[in-house]
Amino acid sequence: xxxxxxxxxxxxxxxxxxxxxxxxxxxxxxxxxxxxxxxxxxxxxxxxxxxxxxxxxxxxxxxxxxxxxxxxxxxxxxxxxxxxxxxxxxxxxxxxxxxxxxxxxxxxxxxxxxxxxxxxxxxxxxxxxxxxxxxxxxxxxxxxxxxxxxxxxxxxxxxx
Numbered sequence: 001x002x003x004x005x006x007x008x009x010x011x012x013x014x015x016x017x018x019x020x021x022x023x024x025x026x027x028x029x030x031x032x033x034x035x036x037x038x039x040x041x042x043x044x045x046x047x048x049x050x051x052x053x054x055x056x057x058x059x060x061x062x063x064x065x066x067x068x069x070x071x072x073x074x075x076x077x078x079x080x081x082x083x084x085x086x087x088x089x090x091x092x093x094x095x096x097x098x099x100x101x102x103x104x105x106x107x108x109x110x111x112x113x114x115x116x117x118x119x120x121x122x123x124x125x126x127x128x129x130x131x132x133x134x135x136x137x138x139x140x141x142x143x144x145x146x147x148x149x150x151x152x153x154x155x156x157x158x159x160x
Contacts, residue, residue: 037082037123039151044158045084047119050133052155054082069156071123071131075149077141080126082151086119093129096139103129110135123153 037043043052057072065072073082091103107117112135123131130138133155143150 034083034085037084037153043084045121048116048121049158050121050155051158052084052121052123052133052153055152055154057150057152067134068132068136069134069154071133071137071153072143072150073130073141073153074143074147075151076147078125078151079128082130082153083124083126084121085124087117087122091122091129093132093136094139095136096142101136103132106132106136 037052037054039054039056041053044050045052087103087107092100093103093106095101095106103122104117107120112120121133122129123133125141128138128140130140131153133153134157
């Protein structure tokens with residue numbers, strides 16, 4: 001490689017000064033369609049090595065979330081059910097304490113590799129993006145003292 005990038009066999013070779021970097025290209029997930037999230041069913045998202053599970057919660061107890069790998073939604077504030085899908089051009093989300101932000105900018109700020117951004121799962125209802133597992137939570141469908149029923153989602157990484 002003289003200068004710049006060379007793409008061969010799903011690998012990108014890039015020469016910077018005297019160092020050659022190699023990065024594997026992950027092709028966009030072919031079936032990245034809207035997929036319903038069912039409660040008490042473990043979802044394995046192989047394309048990025050993530051598990052996701054939703055649990056119905058009818059107790060009045062407050063759930064303390066540890067990090068961005070967990071989220072709770074007021075079911076009465078949802079517009080339809082919960083779905084998984086990949087990002088689309090121009091997607092935005094209303095983030096807690098930040099306001100409206102493009103999904104693209106969230107991925108950039110959180111340093112998500114560019115080859116994963118188009119296949120990263122987003123949790124949404126019929127109207128809004130509600131959560132990007134491990135990265136950000138929307139201010140939509142937040143649980144409050146008047147919440148009667150909620151749905152708790154937890155995601156975690158796995159390796160094969």
